[in-house]
Amino acid sequence: MPPRIAFLACPATLPGSPTRRPDAFEHDLQVGALRDGLAGRAEVLELDWRAPLEKLAKCQLAVLGTVWDYTDHPAEFLTRLEDLAAAGVHVCNPPEVVRWNADKGYLAELAKRGAPSIPTLWPDDPAEADIHAAFDHFGCDRVVVKRRVGAGAVGQFNxxxxxxxxxGWRMGHAAMVQPFLPAIQQEGELSLIFIAGMFSHALWKRAVPGDYRIQSLYGGTEHAVTPDADDLAQAEAVIAMLPFEAPPLYARIDMVRGLDGRMALIEAELIEPYLYPRQGPQLGERLGEAILARL
Ligand SMILES: Nc1ncnc2c1ncn2[C@@H]1O[C@H](COP(=O)(O)OP(=O)(O)O)[C@@H](O)[C@H]1O
Ligand SMILES: [Mg+2]
Structure with a gap:
C-alpha cells in the first residue's frame, strides 16, 4: 500500500463544508499541487485536524495544510499535534516548531540574532494610551496593532x-505594535518559499487600492518574481537562524520595505503558510520529494 499523507484542514477549508470560506480555493490549489507531486507514490487525504486520532494516525505523515482555525484553539491544536507525533506520525512542521512560531514574539528572537526587522512594541492588552505612546516612540502618524497569536490579519487594527x-479602545489580547509601512500599499509584501531549507519560489503580494492587507480574502493579488540577490540572501539567513536542528519541511519568509528603505522580516510562517503553487509550479514536486525523504 502506498504511504498515506494527511493534509490537515478545518471546516473553513474542507470541500463540501457548509462553513467553507471564499478563499478556500487556496486549499484546493495546495492539495492539488501536493497530490500531483506525489502521484503514484503516496495517497493524500484531506482531513480535519479534529478528526478522530485513530483515523489521523493511519497516515505516516501529516502536513499542517490549511488549519486556519488553530489560532482560536492554540492549546487544543498543539495537544493534537503532540498526540499525533506520539502515535508515530511525522508531523510537519513538528509541534516544537509550531509552539515557537505561534507567538509572534519569535520575531524579537530573530531580530536579536540579526534578522532585518520592523521596530515593534510588545504591550500586553494595549489600550488608547499605549497607542498614543507608540506614535511618539516610533515618531510616526500611523500604527498597526496585531495579535501576538494570530493569522490572516484577523483582529488587526490600524x-x-x-x-x-x-x-476608550482596548485590544483584549497580547499584542504587537508597529509603525504602518506605506511600502505595503506601493510595492506590496514579498514572500519567499523554502522547501526543506531550499529556496523554491518567490512572489509579490499586493492589496487592492485603498486596503493594505494583501490576503486574497481582501482582494489581494500576487505575481511571481525572481527575487533580488540581497532579498534572497536575507531570507536564506533567516532560514539558517531558525532555532531547530533540521530545516522545516516548508517555510514562507514574508518581507516588506521598512521606513528606512530596507526590506525587513514581517513574518517567518512555519505553521500553515499558503505556499502559492500557482506562482511556483514546481512546488508540488519539491514538497512531494521532501515528504518522501522523511518517511
Ligand atoms: N507594520 C505594518 N505596516 C503595514 N501593513 C502591515 C504591517 N503589519 C502587517 N500589515 C498588513 O497586515 C497583514 C497581516 O499581518 P501579518 O504580520 O502578516 O500577520 P498575519 O498574516 O499572521 O495576520 C500583512 O500581510 C500586511 O498586509
Ligand atoms: Mg502574514
Whole structure:
C-alpha cells in the first residue's frame, strides 16, 4: 500500500463544508499541487485536524495544510499535534516548531540574532494610551496593532494620530505594535518559499487600492518574481537562524520595505503558510520529494 499523507484542514477549508470560506480555493490549489507531486507514490487525504486520532494516525505523515482555525484553539491544536507525533506520525512542521512560531514574539528572537526587522512594541492588552505612546516612540502618524497569536490579519487594527476610534479602545489580547509601512500599499509584501531549507519560489503580494492587507480574502493579488540577490540572501539567513536542528519541511519568509528603505522580516510562517503553487509550479514536486525523504 502506498504511504498515506494527511493534509490537515478545518471546516473553513474542507470541500463540501457548509462553513467553507471564499478563499478556500487556496486549499484546493495546495492539495492539488501536493497530490500531483506525489502521484503514484503516496495517497493524500484531506482531513480535519479534529478528526478522530485513530483515523489521523493511519497516515505516516501529516502536513499542517490549511488549519486556519488553530489560532482560536492554540492549546487544543498543539495537544493534537503532540498526540499525533506520539502515535508515530511525522508531523510537519513538528509541534516544537509550531509552539515557537505561534507567538509572534519569535520575531524579537530573530531580530536579536540579526534578522532585518520592523521596530515593534510588545504591550500586553494595549489600550488608547499605549497607542498614543507608540506614535511618539516610533515618531510616526500611523500604527498597526496585531495579535501576538494570530493569522490572516484577523483582529488587526490600524490607527492614525487623533483617530476617533481610539477613544476608550482596548485590544483584549497580547499584542504587537508597529509603525504602518506605506511600502505595503506601493510595492506590496514579498514572500519567499523554502522547501526543506531550499529556496523554491518567490512572489509579490499586493492589496487592492485603498486596503493594505494583501490576503486574497481582501482582494489581494500576487505575481511571481525572481527575487533580488540581497532579498534572497536575507531570507536564506533567516532560514539558517531558525532555532531547530533540521530545516522545516516548508517555510514562507514574508518581507516588506521598512521606513528606512530596507526590506525587513514581517513574518517567518512555519505553521500553515499558503505556499502559492500557482506562482511556483514546481512546488508540488519539491514538497512531494521532501515528504518522501522523511518517511
Ligand atoms: N507594520 C505594518 N505596516 C503595514 N501593513 C502591515 C504591517 N503589519 C502587517 N500589515 C498588513 O497586515 C497583514 C497581516 O499581518 P501579518 O504580520 O502578516 O500577520 P498575519 O498574516 O499572521 O495576520 C500583512 O500581510 C500586511 O498586509
Ligand atoms: Mg502574514
Amino acid at each position: 490607527f492614525v494620530r487623533g483617530d476617533p476610534a481610539l477613544a
